[in-house]
Amino acid sequence: xxxxxxxxEVVAARAxxxxxxxxxxxxxxxxxxxxxxxxxxxxxxxxxSGCGKSTLLQxxxxxxxxxxxxxxxxGERITSPRPDKIGVVFQEPLLLPWKTAAENIEFPLAxxxxxxxxxxxxxQVLLDLVGLxxxxxxxxxxxxxxxxxxxxxARGLVRDPRLLLMDEPFAALDExxxxxxxxxxxxxxxxxxxxILFVTxxxxxxxxxxxxxxxxxxxxxxxIERLPIxxxxxxxxxxxxxxxxxxxxxxxxxxxxxxxx
Amino acid sequence: xxxWTVRAGRLLTLAVVALAWEAAGRLQWVDPDFLPPxxxxxxxxxxxxxxxxxxxxxxxxxxxxxxxxxIVTPLALGCGFVIGESQRLERTLGPALQxxxxxxxxxxxxxxxxxxxxxxxxxxxxxxxxxFFIVVPTGIAAVHxxxxxLVVAARAxxxxxxxxxxxxxxxxxxxxVLGGVRLGLxxxxxxxxxxxxxxxxxxxxxxxMLWGEQFQxxxxxxxxxxxxxxxxxxxxxxxxxxxxxxxxxEEAAS
Amino acid sequence: xxxxxxWSRRLxxxxxxxxxxxxxxxxxxxxxxxxxxxxxxxxxxxKDGPAFLAAFRFTATEIxxxxxxxxxxxxxxGVLAGAGAARSLVAAPIFSAAIAVPLVVFYPVAIAWLGxxxxxxxxxxxxxxxxxxxxxxxxxxxxxxxxxxxxxxAVGASRAQILTQVEVRLALPAIVSxxxxxxxxAIISVVQGEMLTSTDGLGFLISYHRALFNVGYVYFGIxxxxxxxxxxxxxxxxxxxxFGRARMLEQATH
Numbered sequence: 070x071x072x073x074x075x076x077x078e079v080v081a082a083r084a085x086x087x088x089x090x091x092x093x094x095x096x097x098x099x100x101x102x103x104x105x106x107x108x109x110x111x112x113x114x115x116x117x118s119g120c121g122k123s124t125l126l127q128x129x130x131x132x133x134x135x136x137x138x139x140x141x142x143x144g145e146r147i148t149s150p151r152p153d154k155i156g157v158v159f160q161e162p163l164l165l166p167w168k169t170a171a172e173n174i175e176f177p178l179a180x181x182x183x184x185x186x187x188x189x190x191x192x193q194v195l196l197d198l199v200g201l202x203x204x205x206x207x208x209x210x211x212x213x214x215x216x217x218x219x220x221x222x223a224r225g226l227v228r229d230p231r232l233l234l235m236d237e238p239f240a241a242l243d244e245x246x247x248x249x250x251x252x253x254x255x256x257x258x259x260x261x262x263x264x265i266l267f268v269t270x271x272x273x274x275x276x277x278x279x280x281x282x283x284x285x286x287x288x289x290x291x292x293i294e295r296l297p298i299x300x301x302x303x304x305x306x307x308x309x310x311x312x313x314x315x316x317x318x319x320x321x322x323x324x325x326x327x328x329x330x
Numbered sequence: 331x332x333x334w335t336v337r338a339g340r341l342l343t344l345a346v347v348a349l350a351w352e353a354a355g356r357l358q359w360v361d362p363d364f365l366p367p368x369x370x371x372x373x374x375x376x377x378x379x380x381x382x383x384x385x386x387x388x389x390x391x392x393x394x395x396x397x398x399x400x401i402v403t404p405l406a407l408g409c410g411f412v413i414g415e416s417q418r419l420e421r422t423l424g425p426a427l428q429x430x431x432x433x434x435x436x437x438x439x440x441x442x443x444x445x446x447x448x449x450x451x452x453x454x455x456x457x458x459x460x461x462f463f464i465v466v467p468t469g470i471a472a473v474h475x476x477x478x479x480l481v482v483a484a485r486a487x488x489x490x491x492x493x494x495x496x497x498x499x500x501x502x503x504x505x506x507v508l509g510g511v512r513l514g515l516x517x518x519x520x521x522x523x524x525x526x527x528x529x530x531x532x533x534x535x536x537x538x539m540l541w542g543e544q545f546q547x548x549x550x551x552x553x554x555x556x557x558x559x560x561x562x563x564x565x566x567x568x569x570x571x572x573x574x575x576x577x578x579x580e581e582a583a584s
Numbered sequence: 585x586x587x588x589x590x591w592s593r594r595l596x597x598x599x600x601x602x603x604x605x606x607x608x609x610x611x612x613x614x615x616x617x618x619x620x621x622x623x624x625x626x627x628x629x630x631k632d633g634p635a636f637l638a639a640f641r642f643t644a645t646e647i648x649x650x651x652x653x654x655x656x657x658x659x660x661x662g663v664l665a666g667a668g669a670a671r672s673l674v675a676a677p678i679f680s681a682a683i684a685v686p687l688v689v690f691y692p693v694a695i696a697w698l699g700x701x702x703x704x705x706x707x708x709x710x711x712x713x714x715x716x717x718x719x720x721x722x723x724x725x726x727x728x729x730x731x732x733x734x735x736x737x738a739v740g741a742s743r744a745q746i747l748t749q750v751e752v753r754l755a756l757p758a759i760v761s762x763x764x765x766x767x768x769x770a771i772i773s774v775v776q777g778e779m780l781t782s783t784d785g786l787g788f789l790i791s792y793h794r795a796l797f798n799v800g801y802v803y804f805g806i807x808x809x810x811x812x813x814x815x816x817x818x819x820x821x822x823x824x825x826x827f828g829r830a831r832m833l834e835q836a837t838h
Contacts, residue, residue: 130738132734132737132738150737150738150739150740152738152739152740153740155738157735157738157739159731159734159735159738161731163731163732163735165732165750165753167753176739177739177740180739180740180741180742180745180749181740224739335670336670336673336674339670339673339674340674340677340678343674343678364696364697432768432813432814432817433810433813434768434771434772434775434809434810434813436772436775436776436779437775437779437787437790437805437806437809437810438806439779440779440790440791440794440802441618441619441794441802441806443794444617444618444794444797444799444802445615445618512684516683516684516686519686520686520688523686523688523689524686524688524776527688527689527691527692527780528779528780528791535689538689538692539692539780539781541692542691542692542693542695542696543692543781545696547693547696550692550693550696551693553689554689554690554693557685557686557689558685558689561684561685561686562681562684562685564684565680565681565684566677566681569680
C-alpha cells in the first residue's frame with residue numbers, strides 16, 4: 070500500500086533548471102524539473118547515464134545551486150546543505166578511515182559539538198536500526214562493502230532528517246550483496262518511517278524499492294513520467310522475478326529508450 | 331585565463347618582496363647596515379660582476395659544481411638502475427642505503443680535509459659523496475616506475491629488446507631520471523658551496539663567509555642573491571624538462 | 585622477521601663494522617690520521633667526556649627547537665596554502681624553488697643578524713626544514729579525494745572543520761613524509777652551522793679537533809651526531825607507522 074498523499078509534502082522541486090558553461094558552450098543538464106515527495110514515501114528516480122539525476126540530487130541536497138527554479142523542504146527554500154533536514158548517502162560510503170563505525174555515525178553530531186553521551190545514545194539507536202550493533206567498534210577496513218553502506222545510511226539518518234537522499238548507493242556492490250541490501254533498506258525505511266528519494270540507473274531496483282518511480286529523460290534532463298508502483302508491501306525478494314514487476318520495468322524501459330519497433 | 335592569473339600571482343609576490351626589501355632599508359624599518367636596500371645590493375652585484383677576482387671565484391665554484399655533478403649523477407643513477415633491476419641486490423643493499431641516508435654526511439667534511447687538504451679535489455669528492463646516496467634511490471625508483479604490463483605486452487607483440495628500451499623504458503623513466511638529475515645538481519651545488527664556506531682559497535662560498543665575517547652586508551647579500559637567482563633559474567628549467575618528459579610519456583603510453 | 589630479530593641483526597652488523605674498523609687500524613691498513621679507530625674514539629670519550637656531553641646537549645637543544653619551529657610553521661603554512669586552489673598554485677613553486685637553493689649561503693646573514701650563538705643555527709635549521717614540510721603538506725592537501733569534502737559538507741561541516749578534521753587527517757601520510765625530509769634537513773643544517781661558525785656544539789668540536797689533528801675526538805663527535813640523527817630517525821619511523829601511508833591504505837581498503 071502506498072502512503073496516502075494526504076501526508077505533508079516534504080520536498081518539492083519547482084521548475085528547476087541547471088546549466089553549465091555559457092555562450093556557445095552552454096550545456097543544459099536539467100530543464101524544468103518539478104517533483105513532489107510526501108512524508109513517508111519512497112520515491113525512485115531512474116534514467117539513463119547523463120540524464121542529470123545525480124545533478125538533481127546534488128541540488129536537492131543543497132550541494133549545488135540551481136540556475137533557475139527552487140527547491141523547497143517543508144516549504145523552506147534550500148540553497149545550501151541542510152544537515153538538520155536532509156541526510157545524504159553517496160555511491161561510495163565515504164567513511165572516515167580513522168574513525169570506528171560508531172564514530173562515523175556520530176560525525177555529524179560531533180561537528181555540532183554535541184555531548185558525548187548523547188552522541189553515543191544516538192549512534193547506538195542507529196546501529197540497531199541498521200543491524201550493526203556488534204560492529205560498533207570496528208573500523209571501515211574491517212567492514213564489508215554492504216556493512217559500510219549501512220553505516221553510511223545510519224550516518225545519513227543520525228539527525229533524524231525529514232528526507233534521506235540516496236545517490237546510487239548500491240551501484241558499487243556485487244549483485245548478491247545488492248539484493249540483500251534492498252531488503253535491509255526497506256526494513257530500515259519501515260522501522261524509521263523516513264522519507265526517501267533514491268536515485269539509480271537500475272530499472273529493477275527503482276521499481277522494486279519504490280512507491281513511485283520518476284522516469285527521467287536525457288538531453289536535456291527532465292522528468293518524462295511519474296509511474297506509481299502498485300506492488301504490495303512488504304516487498305519480498307521473489308517479487309523481483311514477478312510478471313507485474315517485469316511489466317513495470319518494460320514500461321520504464323520504453324519510456325527511456327523509445328517505443329518498440 | 332587561469333594560468334595568467336597564477337603567473338601574475340607569482341610575479342606579484344616577487345614584486346612585493348623586492349619592494350619590501352627596498353623600503354626596509356630606505357625607510358629605516360630596519361638598520362640599513364644590517365639590511366642594505368635592494369638597489370644598493372644590485373649596484374654592488376653589478377660592480378662584482380665586472381671584478382676579475384670575483385669572476386675567477388665564480389668560475390672556480392662553477393667548475394667544481396660541474397665536475398661533481400657530471401661525475402656523480404650518471405654514477406648514482408647507474409647504480410640505482412642496477413640495484414633496482416635486481417631484487418637480490420635491492421634486498422641486501424637497500425637497508426644499508428637507508429642507514430647511510432640517515433647519516434648527515436656534512437659532518438665528514440673535516441675527514442675529507444684531513445684526507446685531501448683544502449682544494450679542488452676535496453670539494454669535488456665531498457660533493458660527490460654527499461650527492462651519491464641521495465640520487466641512488468631515484469635511480470631505483472625510476473627502474474621500478476616502468477610499467478611491467480606494458481613490457482610484457484610489447485614483447486608479446488614481438489618487440490625487440492632495443493625497441494622495448496627506447497619506446498617503453500626511456501619515456502617511462504625519463505621524468506624520474508630527470509628528477510634525479512635535478513637532485514644531483516641541487517646537492518652537488520650545496521656540497522661545493524658548503525665546502526667552500528668551511529675552508530677554501532677560492533670560490534663564492536669563501537667570499538660569502540669572508541664578507542659575512544667582515545660585516546660587509548651589501549657584498550654578502552649580492553653574492554647570496556646571485557646564488558639564489560642562479561639555482562632557482564636552473565631548477566625551473568629542469569622542472570620544465572621533467573614536466574615535458576612526463577607529458578611525452580603519457581603520449582607514448584597510449 | 586620479528587622486531588627482535590631485525591634489531592639483533594642490526595646490532596651484529598654494527599659490531600662487525602666496529603671490529604673491522606679497529607682491525608684496519610691495528611693492521612695499519614688505513615691512514616690513522618684520516619680514518620681514526622674505535623679505540624681512539626673511546627679514548628676521546630674517556631678523556632673529554634663532559635665537554636662532549638655539554639656539546640651534545642647544546643646541539644640537541646638547537647635541533648629540537650629548530651625542528652619544532654619547522655614542523656609547526658611548515659604544517660601551518662602548508663595547510664593554509666593548500667586550502668585554496670589559486671593559493672597553492674602560487675605557493676607551490678615558491679616552496680619548491682626554496683628547496684633548490686643551497687640555503688647555507690644565508691647562514692652568514694643569520695650570523696650577522698643573530699650572532700654566533702644558538703639563535704643563528706636555529707634560524708637556519710628551521711628555514712631548511714620549513715620548506716620541504718610546507719611543500720609536502722600543501723601537495724598532500726591538494727591530492728586528497730575530494731568526495732570526502734563533499735560528504736563532510738553534506739553533513740554540515742564548516743570550511744574550517746572540513747580542513748582540519750577531514751582534509752589534514754587524510755593528508756597525514758604525505759605530511760609525515762615531509763616531516764621526515766624536513767627533520768633530516770634541519771639536523772644537517774644545524775650541524776653545518778656549528779661547523780662553520782659557532783661557540784659550542786658537536787659541529788664546533790668536530791671542526792676544532794680536526795684543526796688539532798685529534799682524530800679520535802673528531803670521530804667521537806661524528807658518532808654523537810650520528811646518534812642524534814639515528815634517534816630522530818627512529819622517532820619519525822614510529823610516527824610513520826602510526827600515521828603513514830601503509831596505515832592509511834590498510835584503513836581505506838576492505
